[in-house]
Amino acid sequence: MPPVLELKTITKRFPGVLANDRIDLSLERGEIHALLGENGAGKTTLMNILYGLYQPDEGEIFINGRQVQIHSPTDAINAGIGMVHQHFMLIPVFTVTENVMLGSESLKMGGILDRRAATERIRQISSAYGLEVDPDDYVRDLPVGVQQRVEIIKLLYREADILILDEPTAVLTPQEADELFKIMHSLTERGKSIIFITHKLREVLDIADRITVIRRGKVVGSTTPKQANQSKLAAMMVGREVDLSVHKRAFTPGADVLTVQNLKVGDDRGQIAVDDVSFTVRAGEVLGIAGVQGNGQTELVEALTGLRPALDGSVRLLNEDVTRANPRRITELGTAHIPEDRQRDGLVLSFPVADNLVLNTYYQRPFSKGAVLQQATIAKVAEERVNSFDIRTPSVDTSAASLSGGNQQKVIVARELSRPVKLVVASQPTRGLDVGSIEYIHGRLIESRDNGGAVLLVSSELDEIMQLSDRIAVIYRGKIVDVLSAQDASKEKVGLLMAGVVRTATAKKASLGVKPKPKAKASSKTKTSAKKAAQKKKPSRAAKTTRRRKDS
Amino acid sequence: MANQDSQSTPPKDKSAFGIFMHELARGSLIVPILAIITGLLLGGLIVAVTTDQVYTAWSRSPLEAIGVGINAALRSYSALFNGAIGNPERIADALASGEAAALRRAFNPFFESLIKSVPYIFAGLAVALGFRAGLFNIGAEGQLFMGAVASVYVGFAVKGLPAIIHLPLALGAGALGGAIWGFIPGWLKAKTGGHEVINTIMMNYIAFRLSEYLLRGPLQRPDTTNPISPFIETTAQLPRFFESPIRFHLGFFIALAAAYGVYWLLFKTRLGFELRTVGANPNAARYAGMNILVITVLAMSLSGALAGMAGANEVLGVNYTLAPAFSSGYGFDSIALALIGRSHPVGVVLAALLFGTLRNGALQMQIAANVPVDIISVMQALILAFIAAPAIIRTIYRLRAPQQQEDGLHVRGWGG
Numbered sequence: 001m002p003p004v005l006e007l008k009t010i011t012k013r014f015p016g017v018l019a020n021d022r023i024d025l026s027l028e029r030g031e032i033h034a035l036l037g038e039n040g041a042g043k044t045t046l047m048n049i050l051y052g053l054y055q056p057d058e059g060e061i062f063i064n065g066r067q068v069q070i071h072s073p074t075d076a077i078n079a080g081i082g083m084v085h086q087h088f089m090l091i092p093v094f095t096v097t098e099n100v101m102l103g104s105e106s107l108k109m110g111g112i113l114d115r116r117a118a119t120e121r122i123r124q125i126s127s128a129y130g131l132e133v134d135p136d137d138y139v140r141d142l143p144v145g146v147q148q149r150v151e152i153i154k155l156l157y158r159e160a161d162i163l164i165l166d167e168p169t170a171v172l173t174p175q176e177a178d179e180l181f182k183i184m185h186s187l188t189e190r191g192k193s194i195i196f197i198t199h200k201l202r203e204v205l206d207i208a209d210r211i212t213v214i215r216r217g218k219v220v221g222s223t224t225p226k227q228a229n230q231s232k233l234a235a236m237m238v239g240r241e242v243d244l245s246v247h248k249r250a251f252t253p254g255a256d257v258l259t260v261q262n263l264k265v266g267d268d269r270g271q272i273a274v275d276d277v278s279f280t281v282r283a284g285e286v287l288g289i290a291g292v293q294g295n296g297q298t299e300l301v302e303a304l305t306g307l308r309p310a311l312d313g314s315v316r317l318l319n320e321d322v323t324r325a326n327p328r329r330i331t332e333l334g335t336a337h338i339p340e341d342r343q344r345d346g347l348v349l350s351f352p353v354a355d356n357l358v359l360n361t362y363y364q365r366p367f368s369k370g371a372v373l374q375q376a377t378i379a380k381v382a383e384e385r386v387n388s389f390d391i392r393t394p395s396v397d398t399s400a401a402s403l404s405g406g407n408q409q410k411v412i413v414a415r416e417l418s419r420p421v422k423l424v425v426a427s428q429p430t431r432g433l434d435v436g437s438i439e440y441i442h443g444r445l446i447e448s449r450d451n452g453g454a455v456l457l458v459s460s461e462l463d464e465i466m467q468l469s470d471r472i473a474v475i476y477r478g479k480i481v482d483v484l485s486a487q488d489a490s491k492e493k494v495g496l497l498m499a500g501v502v503r504t505a506t507a508k509k510a511s512l513g514v515k516p517k518p519k520a521k522a523s524s525k526t527k528t529s530a531k532k533a534a535q536k537k538k539p540s541r542a543a544k545t546t547r548r549r550k551d552s
Numbered sequence: 553m554a555n556q557d558s559q560s561t562p563p564k565d566k567s568a569f570g571i572f573m574h575e576l577a578r579g580s581l582i583v584p585i586l587a588i589i590t591g592l593l594l595g596g597l598i599v600a601v602t603t604d605q606v607y608t609a610w611s612r613s614p615l616e617a618i619g620v621g622i623n624a625a626l627r628s629y630s631a632l633f634n635g636a637i638g639n640p641e642r643i644a645d646a647l648a649s650g651e652a653a654a655l656r657r658a659f660n661p662f663f664e665s666l667i668k669s670v671p672y673i674f675a676g677l678a679v680a681l682g683f684r685a686g687l688f689n690i691g692a693e694g695q696l697f698m699g700a701v702a703s704v705y706v707g708f709a710v711k712g713l714p715a716i717i718h719l720p721l722a723l724g725a726g727a728l729g730g731a732i733w734g735f736i737p738g739w740l741k742a743k744t745g746g747h748e749v750i751n752t753i754m755m756n757y758i759a760f761r762l763s764e765y766l767l768r769g770p771l772q773r774p775d776t777t778n779p780i781s782p783f784i785e786t787t788a789q790l791p792r793f794f795e796s797p798i799r800f801h802l803g804f805f806i807a808l809a810a811a812y813g814v815y816w817l818l819f820k821t822r823l824g825f826e827l828r829t830v831g832a833n834p835n836a837a838r839y840a841g842m843n844i845l846v847i848t849v850l851a852m853s854l855s856g857a858l859a860g861m862a863g864a865n866e867v868l869g870v871n872y873t874l875a876p877a878f879s880s881g882y883g884f885d886s887i888a889l890a891l892i893g894r895s896h897p898v899g900v901v902l903a904a905l906l907f908g909t910l911r912n913g914a915l916q917m918q919i920a921a922n923v924p925v926d927i928i929s930v931m932q933a934l935i936l937a938f939i940a941a942p943a944i945i946r947t948i949y950r951l952r953a954p955q956q957q958e959d960g961l962h963v964r965g966w967g968g
Binding site for chain 1: 820821822823824825828829832833835836838839840841842
């Protein structure tokens with residue numbers, strides 16, 4: 001029996017780049033095939049070719065042994081190929097049924113939508129594959145994990161046999177990811193085949209039947225989870241040995257650097273996003289704030305760095321009250337801020353690298369004398385930083401927009417960490433970066449800690465939190481539900497806390513008397529299982545974050 | 553700034569012109585240049601199809617009609633050239649005769665074009681400065697009016713000062729008048745979030761009506777019922793370099809100096825860095841600790857001051873008096889002009905010279921070739937449309953789309 005899908009010598013050139021270089025890939029029926037590679041390795045190009053968004057310059061595509069030409073996504077859907085994009089393509093104000101119908105509406109009497117038939121089919125699909133979802137729910141009310149199920153149902157509704165999942169776990173909690181993996185297995189048991197695109201090594205080893213690694217547009221090897229391990233895969237991806245473990249000196253915390261007390265912060269819509277949060281970060285320690293995206297981390301960091309006013313409570317940096325200080329004052333007191341969204345907040349993309357390297361120190365000597373910028377000095381210092389932080393750029397006059405994500409992040413890290421710094425606030429510092437850059441940035445953060453700096457690490461990557469932190473605070477719906485020391489924290493424990501399932505005694509006490517939010521009430525109306533309720537989080541804010549990332 | 557040891561591609565020549573030439577080489581100026589050429593060609597086509605003789609010739613033979621059409625287009629463009637640069641025959645005759653008055657008359661069209669460019673340069677710089685700071689200053693026209701009102705008042709009401717004091721004072725008053733008219737929408741934006749597009753448009757109306765009222769009241773010339781101001785004192789006049797009829801005056805060089813000043817401010821100073829950062833990415837500006845409110849107000853005031861200078865120059869250099877119709881929409885044309893000039897001072901100066909030349913030649917075109925002045929407005933509109941929609945030009949000339957978004961112009965959406 002021929003493979004469900006076979007790609008032969010697919011080649012795609014872009015001006016100056018060979019994005020795909022004679023790539024061969026085959027997918028067997030009922031198989032989960034992981035496509036592993038760094039950002040820019042050519043995974044997305046390959047999948048876009050398969051989905052009809054690009055035409056290959058050379059190569060052939062076979063489906064069930066028959067050669068096909070895919071000129072458009074419609075061709076791809078007709079050939080039984082479906083794709084779940086990293087950013088969901090759902091309309092929040094439509095119900096699940098309406099979203100699923102969209103583009104392949106079932107009609108009755110020549111023009112009227114047949115919602116009932118569609119709902120019925122969605123129920124069938126959902127029970128057949130274990131994709132729990134209520135067809136009548138509005139998508140905006142659903143947690144991200146359930147939204148993803150809707151995307152998968154969309155594909156099954158269109159009778160796709162080959163499912164492409166592009167970085168599907170990036171927005172999920174560990175528990176939601178486990179749910180997804182179960183669903184993936186139930187799909188393959190029923191004869192569907194899955195291409196799973198990711199750069200997370202652990203997941204690949206957990207779930208894939210076969211692994212193909214792509215580097216610089218070429219297939220560098222195929223393997224199975226049994227034959228591989230994390231460091232071997234990382235080495236294949238990056239092309240050299242990668243040190244995934246983090247080496248740090250023994251934990252010897254010093255004086256309090258950042259003290260946050262009873263902090264309350266509102267979000268853009270005036271709702272409480274950070275609710276009565278207190279913690280300290282000491283010199284020589286990494287405090288990790290773990291939590292699923294959209295649980296108040298953004299607002300917390302913005303409040304700490306002066307970008308968002310606090311409603312209540314206090315923030316002390318060293319011996320100064322900075323609750324109402326502006327960003328410049330906080331920077332001048334020795335805070336480095338690696339912002340969550342580097343393109344939105346951290347860089348001016350149209351500016352040269354050199355200007356971005358002095359974005360918040362341009363007004364100080366030696367970069368300015370009086371009112372005049374000292375461009376020669378800026379260029380000279382920029383050259384030094386480009387060298388010492390290994391920023392890959394043609395020159396310091398190149399615009400930041402033309403750098404890769406990893407190098408853009410290095411520009412920010414170089415700018416922030418080449419000042420004398422007492423506190424580092426790093427928000428999602430390695431999101432979307434390749435293994436090499438992650439390794440580098442982790443090294444720099446630990447270096448700050450080892451040199452006696454205080455590091456506040458906010459991340460939704462549990463692995464990152466576990467690797468770097470000396471203590472871990474878990475944030476859920478704007479509250480710190482628990483603070484664990486690194487030794488006490490297991491992945492399972494932190495994961496459950498992130499999902500809001502486990503509550504410690506102290507947190508329970510703190511939450512007494514707090515009225516449930518209106519949104520939580522709305523969810524209890526629907527007949528959700530306890531498990532689903534546990535996964536429930538603020539969907540609209542999460543959706544907003546996703547949107548914002550898409551915009552940038 | 554010379555730094556010869558590096559051979560990298562970005563500009564090492566950091567002078568204004570060096571950066572401009574670098575952008576030219578990189579192709580971001582190819583679109584404006586092709587847009588101008590295409591606009592001129594299409595303008596010729598419009599001239600041809602609006603000429604009556606073409607249709608009478610068509611009934612005889614289509615070939616003849618095409619000939620007539622091309623002729624009409626060529627005739628109007630040569631009239632445009634004569635009106636804008638000068639009639640080559642007359643220049644040759646004048647050079648041969650060597651007579652001073654004849655020479656002045658022969659070269660007058662060229663100088664007249666330069667004079668027409670002066671308000672365009674100032675107002676174009678005003679809009680460009682706003683664009684760089686992410687602000688859409690639609691109010692250049694109103695600011696220009698207020699600049700004119702202020703400088704004409706200082707020009708005729710203040711008496712007995714020597715020119716060396718009176719002239720700068722009158723110019724300064726013009727800048728201040730425009731600055732106030734820019735400050736108000738800037739302040740409204742910073743304080744209340746009111747969008748500057750709406751508020752500058754409103755300020756335009758206020759400026760038009762206010763200047764009309766003033767010209768019928770406090771600023772009216774005593775011996776007339778027309779809305780016109782008294783003549784300014786000679787000490788407030790911008791000096792002219794030649795005898796009549798050439799009106800070429802010092803304002804042209806002040807405008808060039810202002811262009812250099814804007815360039816220096818934007819690209820060499822702290823304030824310029826802040827201004828461009830706020831314009832390119834206000835989030836990053838906030839992150840970097842810049843005070844967006846102060847910078848917004850400052851940018852709008854500076855922009856207004858430049859537009860005010862445009863009005864001041866017309867009053868102090870050309871008309872010596874103020875009448876309601878003194879501006880032929882310089883402030884509105886300058887929005888297009890700043891776009892064509894890519895919001896770069898050098899580009900603005902070049903685009904202003906083009907606009908001034910076209911405007912000046914258009915009049916001659918109407919007299920000599922009987923082609924309405926409005927054809928120039930249509931041409932300007934076409935050029936602007938091509939620049940605003942570069943895809944059209946790229947398709948016509950089969951240019952490759954740029955790898956990354958073109959920088960140089962950073963205007964936020966209407967939601968601001």
